[in-house]
Amino acid sequence: MSAGGIVPQRTFQEAARATLANAQMRRNLQHATTTIREKRLRAVAELPDWEDLRIQGAAIKDHVMANLGDYLLDLEAAVKARGGHVHWARDALEAREIVAGIASSHGAREVIKVKSITTDEIELNGGLAERGIHAIETDLAELIVQLSEDLPSHILVPAIHRNRAEIRDLFRRKLGAELLTDEPKQLAEAARLYLREKFLTTKVAVSGANFAVAETGTICVVESEGNGRMCVTLPEVLVSVMGIEKVLPTWQDMAVYLQLLPRSSTAERMNPYTSFWSGVTPGDGPQEFHLILLDNGRTDVLADEVGRQTLRCIRCSACLNVCPVYERAGGHAYGSVYPGPIGAILTPQLLHLENKNANTLPWASSLCGACYDACPVKINIPEVLLYLRGKITEDRPLSAEDTLFKTAAWVMSEPHRFEGAIKLARTGQGPLVKQGAIHALPGMLGGWTDTRDLPAFPPQTFREWWRGRPAPAMRGTEGNAQASEGQPLAPQREERSI
């Protein structure tokens, strides 16, 4: 099956209810995000000019957006001058057809792929399958996701929700690998053997592109495993699909992003492998190179003054790893190949705010601002979230929730109104309370309890208790005396998951 696409099948709230029930996924995810989060802070602290780099990173991208047409034309000319071909695709369908056309013209039944979120966005694997071409994912995590017919849950570590035992069973089943244990080393070796043969025999490879330099026509792929190097080097034909926002003006600008990206994403000083190539090199690597420039909604994002900053994104996933909502709900809840805070603003915009499921994503946030602080290109995600919420609701009449809040403000502004209201509610709630909580309010108020439970009104309010309480006892009874003699109190047991 194809990995994803960007059209959510459900609202975020519905999808999150399902993912929240998956304790294994939540545990894995929490472990991963906490680990990367801490490591990242150390990696970033090593560079004395980190904040200046972020400012540069944002400024270069803004400059590119202001001159996007010019830079794309420069890039096109430079790639062609180096013997490459350039294609333009307005949407996913066009992009898929271009790739399929190239593969078919070489009679390819199989293509190998480097992990690329852009090809996931256009649902390339599914598109190729319809034309009888099988796309093999070569990134270990993507391979795991593909073999288990699952969806990626993280930009960077797509199989973060799978543990080693699950992976071992999968490899036994699908690769026929004889695995004695579930040691990650053995699992990686099984994948190595399976894929090496593919690298050496497959004619056509498809990659994404992390960056492309307009000045020189140089494409950049950043990775760790070496599968990227294999794909961009060994096959005869290479096709790279990139969003139009990935272009950079000059080679010098690469320096900024080669510092920002690895430290923000894997929290490393540098990722193990980075490949650069310009067109074709005689005697070295693929002798046929195609670059596909993909719009697929990006020009609409560009046209929006506030939303435009979304196009600065370098897909580092730092915002995912700091997001409390992502950490609990998991990547699948976002229903798109772009999860987490960036997904919450990118997906609805790519769909022109026309998809009702995607339009719930801007509410998938506590607006804590952690994503903005972490973002290496200073995308003000909370600002865009609020802005999108405004745009999505602007034509909607006053909702039940709005009315409720207005009434609540009036009631709570006077103590006697408040107490009267509580008494009334206590009598009225009877049939709604189940196990101490209200799970569904009737009628228009149902919107409130769709995503949260409401605690039932207690039999007595604090004010009522305070008025009726006995005189307080003096301090210094036995339990406290023990503490004051210097004996430590028993430590509080920490709630932890294993």
Place this chain on the structure above:
Amino acid sequence: MSAESRLDILTRINRARAREAQPFVRVPVRPSTRPHGDVVEQFAEYAAEYRANVVRVDAGGLPGAIRDALAARGSERVVIPPDLPTAWLPAHLPVTGDQPGTTDLTAFQAVVTGCAAAVAESGTVVLDHGPGQGRRALTLVPDHHVCVVWEAQVVDGVPEAVARLAESVRAGRPLTWISGPSATSDIELSRVEGVHGPRALDILIVGD
């Protein structure tokens, strides 16, 4: 179809009118202020943190260091770029010069190359596949890569490396940046070395 799409996309970009709020200024490369010895020292340390095996030798010791590096991992079938300086290699070492198009790289256990630059701040070696470095597949398919870095090739930060490589890029050469051996953290975030690229990387830093 593509010509029509091209015009459409460019028109849409034009209509978006994403003008610049303020003129764009590039920050110049911050020059290194440290003594070069410290820079080389940090490169050695950071490359080792990426689990590359780092050895420091003087020019006279290079052939011996290459022999030891190959022997330590039992690499007997060795391939080299055809233009690797013969003075680097130990006498009587059986090596094969790569001939793109005919050489079967899967038949070799190890490869010995030079590099174009190395970066202290990130522990990276950079190949521009110029003299002494061979085509890209050469340092990719064999399982063991022995890479020779001259001290003068080590720069402090990424911006200096980028500046130094500008000429290669303008000449249309591919680049490979290598920071440690191939690795993955995809299975429960535990690091495993050697998924597809060379599983072992020896970096020999040669004093001038």
